[in-house]
Amino acid sequence: MVKSKLKEIIDKKGLSIRKVAGDIEYRFETVRRMYNNDTKHYPQDLLDKLCTYLDIEVGELLVNKRGKDATFKANFKIEGMKRIEKFRSDSIDRYSPDLVFTDEQKNKLVIIEHSSTGDRKVHIGEMTQFVMYCKAKRVEDAYFFIFLDGAGATAPTVETVKKRLEYYAENLLSGIFKETNGIKFIGVLGCPEDVRVGEVTEKLGDLIKACSDNGGIVYKWQEKK
Incomplete structure (x- = not known):
């Protein structure tokens, strides 16, 4: 309410x-x-x-009054994509992210995590589950975003979380990225204010651009030459 x-x-x-x-x-x-x-x-x-x-x-x-997580999940949408209401993968430790979207052909997958915490273990765990899921399911066109919605002096910044995830991706997950072309993008960005009071519909391209504009790109697939 x-x-x-x-x-x-x-x-x-x-x-x-x-x-x-x-x-x-x-x-x-x-x-x-x-x-x-x-x-x-x-x-x-x-x-x-x-x-x-x-x-x-x-x-x-x-x-x-429903709380940040519930409000975000209820109000956030991606233009031209359908939300999967009951998504759970028992093969990847019962992977159950906050929001999952797919296009009509079910070729494109967008997974979003809404975070009010600064705990690096949570962010690293969420990204790792996404990467392992894409590898196990051989997903061909996948995108992952973490929306930061913390408050106060201790709230994590896009730059801080991006650096943590980037280091982990480059040093511990790089082998998986080399094995698959399916993971196209991983990024971090701030949570839009308007989502707290009503529906917000974003384009996938605009989310990627927002990560780029604010220095939140963790990983971006580059076609091998």
């Missing part, structure tokens, strides 16, 4: 509901209902006005 933090935010700033509604030129009753968490609908124009006025992001204004 999505909840508004408007009351907490404007009370902390010493603002009244009437002043906020007047300053952003929006209906007082609608703002009041959002302040009191007495609404199930959040108009986009109201969110835009409030975020601009209060100088905050949507993810700071609205929160989903």
Whole structure:
């Protein structure tokens, strides 16, 4: 369930509901209902006005009480690909990643892990399971992404996680990469703010570009000459 933090935010700033509604030129009753968490609908124009006025992001204004992992899994989609709802591989230690997508021809496989932790063992384990699964199943066109969604000073950065995984891939998994052409891409990127409050649909190419733009590429297949 999505909840508004408007009351907490404007009370902390010493603002009244009437002043906020007047300053952003929006209906007082609608703002009041959002302040009191007495609404199930959040108009986009109201969110835009409030975020601009209060100088905050949507993810700071609205929160989903289901928790980060459940919210991400429910809201994230990849354009042109179908989500596999019940994916489990007993052959690879009961491999069960957070999200799995495939295209209509089932030739392309995209596996996504959502991470709120900075534990390197978790990230390395997730990547290793992906690599071993692709090898065992002889997957021909596979992509793997870790979305970082930690908070606070101890939250891992894209650069830190990328370096850890890159070292592990180059020194311990390089033999598997040489054996198969099926693993096309492994990358790390930040979690989009909008996914916390509603559906987010991304293109596979845009995810790869985001990893590239932010220095999060761990592995990218290069055609052998």
